[in-house]
Amino acid sequence: MTRTVNRGVGKTTEAITVALIDDHDVIHAGVRAWFAGCTPPIDLVADYPNPTSFLADHPVGGEDIEVVLFDLQYDRFQPEFDTLRQVCEAGHRVIVYSHMATDEVILSSLDAGATTFLAKGEDKQHLFDAVYAAHANTPYVGPRMAKALFNDRTVGRPGLSTREREVLIAWFQTENKEFVAKRLFIEPSTVRTHLQRARAKYAAVGRPAPTKAALIARAVQDGILSIEDL
Structure with a gap:
């Protein structure tokens, strides 16, 4: 079920609006708590348990949702690269936020159109900086993504269809x-x-x-x- 989060008290109209797609309530609660105290302000304005419900409300990227945080796993155990691609192709700026953080997963997420990749184990400042960068259409490379990009020179990517x-x-x-x-x-x-x-x-x-x-x-x-x- 879609859960809509009201704009926080005291937030300015200049706050970056973010939607979170993740099927774990603890992630929703944790990200919301982190964003509540960050400066410049970031508003978690809506959260969704899966990409289907998000796309039903936001079939095309627009000003109401400026950045999307996207988990990679939902009903199945393998990463949802095809669904990620659908969200990106709809015009949304997407940050993949996942505990699946192998080099291949990270690089495949970028290939699917994500603006950046963050592992859930990376600290909250990386999440803030990634959101600010995505909103400004500038690149952001966190530690785990940097490692994957470096290893891409030596670790073979089979490029399976x-x-x-x-x-x-x-x-x-x-x-x-x-x-x-x-x-x-x-x-x-x-x-x-x-x-x-x-x-x-x-x-x-x-x-x-x-x-x-x-x-x-x-x-x-x-x-x-x-x-x-x-």
Whole structure:
């Protein structure tokens, strides 16, 4: 259910308006408490339990919501990159705010259109500075994002397509490729092709995954898969 937060008493009309999308009440309460005392002022004017409810109220970016804080996990255990992309493509300035903070997750979030990425373990001043920067359309790089950008020179990013990710997840969760084909309404030969391409991409960036166990390990490292998915 959407929860709307009234403008705080004493806040000026110049306060930056922020919406938070996260399915944990403790995050809503904590972020609201942090923003209540920051200067220049930031107003958490609305919070949402999932991106669907946010987009229903704000299908297009506008002046009512100037910055969006976006968690990456909701009903499923893997990061919601496709939904993140939808929110960004709607014209919103999005800061990904997540506990999933592997290099691949961070870089994929930026590829999807996020203005910046913050790990939930980073202190509140980083959150304030990221909001101010997003509002001003200027870049902000926190410590964890800086590490991911630095490692991007050496840590191989396989650049898997959305379909390749779907096939990998389905294959990890089922007994064989025929079940994957039925589940995704594709031919078994197509399943094999996608798996071969995924392995080839990992090998090409220096992270070979010749076995199913190795592919699972790579997928977990890159935020494509969580142990809870298995």
